[in-house]
Amino acid sequence: MFSKYFAVFNNRRICAAMLLGFASGLPLALTGSTLQAWLSDAGLDIKTIGWFTLVGQPYTWKFLWSPLVDRFPMPLLGRRRGWILVSQIALALTIATMSGLDPKTHLATFALLAVMIAFFSATQDVVIDAYRTEVLQPEERGAGAAVGVFGYRMAMLTSGAIALILADGYLTWEQTYLVMAALMGGMALITFIAPEPRLQIRPPRTLSEAVFAPLQEFFSRKGAWILLALVIGYKLGDAFAGSLSTKFLLDMGYSKSIIGQAYKVFGLVATLLGGFLGAILMLRWGLFRSLLIFGLLQAFTNLGYWLIAVHGSPDIGLLMFAISAENLAGGMGTTAAVALLMSLCNPNFTATQYALLSALASFGRVYVGPASGYLVVSLGWANFFVASAIIAIPGLLLVWWLRQTIEQLDQSTNESQADL
Structure with missing residues (x-):
């Protein structure tokens, strides 16, 4: 089947x-x-x-x-x-x-x-x-x-x-x-x-058109700013959870070699498996449903690190479970997020619009580090990972709020291909 x-x-x-x-x-x-x-x-x-x-x-x-x-x-x-x-x-x-x-x-x-x-x-x-x-x-x-x-x-x-x-x-x-x-x-x-x-x-016929037309076209769309907020916010909770994960695991007493093996073996395999599983499920569910469910899984699996923090002492099985679950959900979420960026690009300006959107999508991964440090000091490790799951909620609410827009993107791109 x-x-x-x-x-x-x-x-x-x-x-x-x-x-x-x-x-x-x-x-x-x-x-x-x-x-x-x-x-x-x-x-x-x-x-x-x-x-x-x-x-x-x-x-x-x-x-x-x-x-x-x-x-x-x-x-x-x-x-x-x-x-x-x-x-x-x-x-x-x-x-x-x-x-x-x-x-x-x-x-x-x-x-x-x-x-x-x-x-x-x-x-x-x-x-x-x-x-x-x-x-x-x-x-x-x-x-x-x-x-x-x-x-x-x-x-x-x-x-x-x-x-x-x-x-x-x-x-x-x-x-x-x-x-x-x-x-x-x-x-x-x-x-x-x-x-x-x-x-x-x-x-584009001129360099000026190549620079400004992609921005004009995108911001002429209804809800353009909300779409940008979704692009930034969808992986934000995931970014917070991963920003200081190595430091966290070291503080929990895991050795550097164990952490490296866990990420390079279990993390890599889970990420790749999540990507392929996400691709298959997207064919069945469509873009909106995939973004919503994969986003929920991303938020929920952040709590695997919370379990490690609550447990307190090194547990190899718990470590492998947490890293595998987080990377599996992250791989699924990345697949849906990349598909969203593709659907948001106008074919006339694909290179410029995708470069801008992908830069915004990586905002969390690049810039949440300092804020994460302050949150850990204020909340402690266990509450920090609960907070990272909560931080993912606005992105999920934006997915729900933009349901009609996302479904229209899915439908319009399919129709444009059918016309070729």
């Missing part, structure tokens, strides 16, 4: 979403945790390594140049795939160039190359998000989000854990980054064979 739901995963568009998700995630660790390990092995001091954490700023500000992607199509491979190809070639060349340098003797050049990798990677993210939104049919968006997250996580393991293993006695750091550059170059082949979106849209 479930064959019709699994069938959505079996087509070129979904395959392209997964493989391009891998391409999107591959550069991330190369300017983050893996880069820090290389710098540490090279003998750089902690202050210098700390400054290198700023090289990832382009990921935060990518919406600033997203209008250029909408305005100026490349002369080959269509409006989106041409930009993806250029970004991937630039990434492969920049990573390869970095692999030929010693960070200790060429520190300034090394830092510049790291910023360039982050810039090209952020640009690739903008275009891949736009491409995925345009190439997937409405009923495929949940599946596309799930396989995209799967590809992204596998890429982060490749450029993170696998790169560290390679550099730990098998290859030098220079050779390891050269391997990563070759993998990135190989992604260009995926871009060549990826299907072109059926819906062909005229790009």
Whole structure:
């Protein structure tokens, strides 16, 4: 009976979403945790390594140049795939160039190359998000989000854990980054064979139109500000619960190795399973019902950490249960949230609108840390996790309040695809 739901995963568009998700995630660790390990092995001091954490700023500000992607199509491979190809070639060349340098003797050049990798990677993210939104049919968006997250996580393991293993006695750091550059170059082949979106849209005629028309179009919609509040608030409780989770578990007496194993094994598997389960259920339930139920599950599973706090002493079984439940619900919620962002984008301005909406959606994940610290001091750990569940309630109320709008989004996108 479930064959019709699994069938959505079996087509070129979904395959392209997964493989391009891998391409999107591959550069991330190369300017983050893996880069820090290389710098540490090279003998750089902690202050210098700390400054290198700023090289990832382009990921935060990518919406600033997203209008250029909408305005100026490349002369080959269509409006989106041409930009993806250029970004991937630039990434492969920049990573390869970095692999030929010693960070200790060429520190300034090394830092510049790291910023360039982050810039090209952020640009690739903008275009891949736009491409995925345009190439997937409405009923495929949940599946596309799930396989995209799967590809992204596998890429982060490749450029993170696998790169560290390679550099730990098998290859030098220079050779390891050269391997990563070759993998990135190989992604260009995926871009060549990826299907072109059926819906062909005229790009904005001027740069001014590319910058301002997406905002004008979005805010001309009824309830635009409430929709933005939903985008920010839907994952806010989840963001609070996860913001200081490692510190919490350390305070509860769990060892660093146990925490790492729990997140890397149980957390990763549960997140991926939640993404795929969410995609299947979205086909059955639709966007509104999925957002509501997955949001409720996100809030409820935050209380798994409350159970750990109330229990007081380390319990491996309870830890695995809490992390698995939270990540399972989080994976389902992420699938529905990504599908919502896709449905909110006007095809004329997909790159710009998705970049802006995704930046707002990540607001909680990026900025709740300081507030979480104060809440923990004021409330204690157990009450903090109860508060994180309560913080999720406004987002759920917004889903309920916007029921008609969300159902119309679901219906209108299906009708627009049927007209093609």
